[in-house]
Each structure stands twice: as C-alpha cells, then as structure tokens.
Amino acid sequence: MRAKVLNDRAERTYAVIFESGDEVVSTLTRFAESENLTSSRFTAIGAFSDAVLGYFDWQKKDYERIPVSEQAEVVSLIGDVALDAERPKIHAHAVLGLRDGTTRGGHLLEAHVRPTLEVILTESPNYLKREFDRESGLALIRIGE
Numbered sequence: 001m002r003a004k005v006l007n008d009r010a011e012r013t014y015a016v017i018f019e020s021g022d023e024v025v026s027t028l029t030r031f032a033e034s035e036n037l038t039s040s041r042f043t044a045i046g047a048f049s050d051a052v053l054g055y056f057d058w059q060k061k062d063y064e065r066i067p068v069s070e071q072a073e074v075v076s077l078i079g080d081v082a083l084d085a086e087r088p089k090i091h092a093h094a095v096l097g098l099r100d101g102t103t104r105g106g107h108l109l110e111a112h113v114r115p116t117l118e119v120i121l122t123e124s125p126n127y128l129k130r131e132f133d134r135e136s137g138l139a140l141i142r143i144g145e
Contacts, residue, residue, distance in 0.1 A: 001027055011122050018046065018117035025090055025110055028119070032081045032088035037121075039128040042092075044077040046117030051096060053106035061137030068104050072096035074117060075103060081121075082128040084139045089130060 003016045016031060018024065032040070049071055054063030079092030092108040130139035 001031065003031065010125055013120065013122045016042075016119040016121055018113040018119065020049075020114045020116070022113045022117070023110065024048075024113060024117060025092070025108060028081075028090050029088060032090065035123075037081045037088050037123055038083050039124040040081040040121055041124065042077075042079055042081070042119050042121040044074060044117055044119040046074045046077075047114055048072050048074060048096065048111045048117075049114035051094070051111035052109040053094060053096070053104060054109045055106050056138075058136075063107060063109060065109065066104060066106055068096055068098075070098065071114065072098055072104070077108065077117075077119075079108070080128070080141075082130050082141050084130040089139065 001016065001018055001022055003014050005012055005014055018027065051068040051072060053066040053068065055066060057064050073096065074094060075097045076095040077092060079090060081088050081090055093106065094108045095103050095105040097103050128141050131142045133140045
C-alpha cells in the first residue's frame with residue numbers, strides 16, 4: 001500500500017492506493033490507526049479478486065454473508081471511518097460489477113484487491129463517534145448535541 005497527503009488544510013485528503021493481494025478492510029483500518037483518523041469519509045474504484053459482502057438481517061442482528069468468488073469491478077465503494085471504543089472503525093458499502101454485467105452490493109466485510117483499488121479519503125475536522133445501539137445491535141454514529 002502507498003499513501004500521500006493531498007490536502008493538509010482544514011481537511012486532510014489522502015490517496016490510498018492498494019495493490020494486488022491487499023485485504024481492504026484490515027489494511028484500511030491499519031492505515032486509519034497509523035494516521036490517527038477519527039472522522040473521515042472515502043470513495044474508491046478498482047477491482048477485487050474476491051469479496052464478502054453483507055446484508056444486515058434485522059431479526060438476527062447480524063450480517064448474512066454474500067460471497068463473491070470471482071474477479072469483480074468495484075463500481076462503487078463508499079464509506080466512513082469513525083471511532084468505536086476509541087479505535088477507528090471502517091464502515092463501507094460496495095457495488096461490484098460481475099463479468100455478465102450483473103451487480104452485487106452490500107456492506108463490505110472483506111475483499112482482496114486485484115489489480116488495484118484507488119481510495120480517496122478525506123479527514124473531517126469534527127469527531128464522529130460510534131456508540132452501541134441496543135435496538136439494532138450495531139455501533140452507530142451519534143452526533144453530539
């Protein structure tokens with residue numbers, strides 16, 4: 001992985017370029033930790049050799065896993081970084097394009113890059129902090145009063 005600060009004023013903007021074989025969620029989490037990111041947003045395009053997406057089952061309060069076991073174009077990847085128990089947490093949704101022109105979408109649980117993933121990440125000046133929500137069973141962003 002390579003990264004470069006693109007804007008270091010009120011908001012820092014990074015280009016984070018993933019290479020073949022990089023696992024997206026864990027690598028982006030390590031990057032957020034190393035840069036002390038607390039509140040950021042990102043978009044990305046590229047391709048994956050495989051991925052696991054998720055669909056949140058409200059009744060079970062857990063993600064149903066949607067494996068994508070083939071090369072896929074990252075048509076859209078959008079997400080944020082927020083604090084969860086004082087550590088950066090990645091929350092991302094993806095739409096993946098398959099060879100036959102169909103798509104799969106959902107919460108990004110895991111993915112391996114092939115050949116590249118180009119992420120543009122912008123840090124916000126305000127803190128976004130996740131707090132456990134009893135009703136959903138998820139850590140959700142709460143905006144301070």
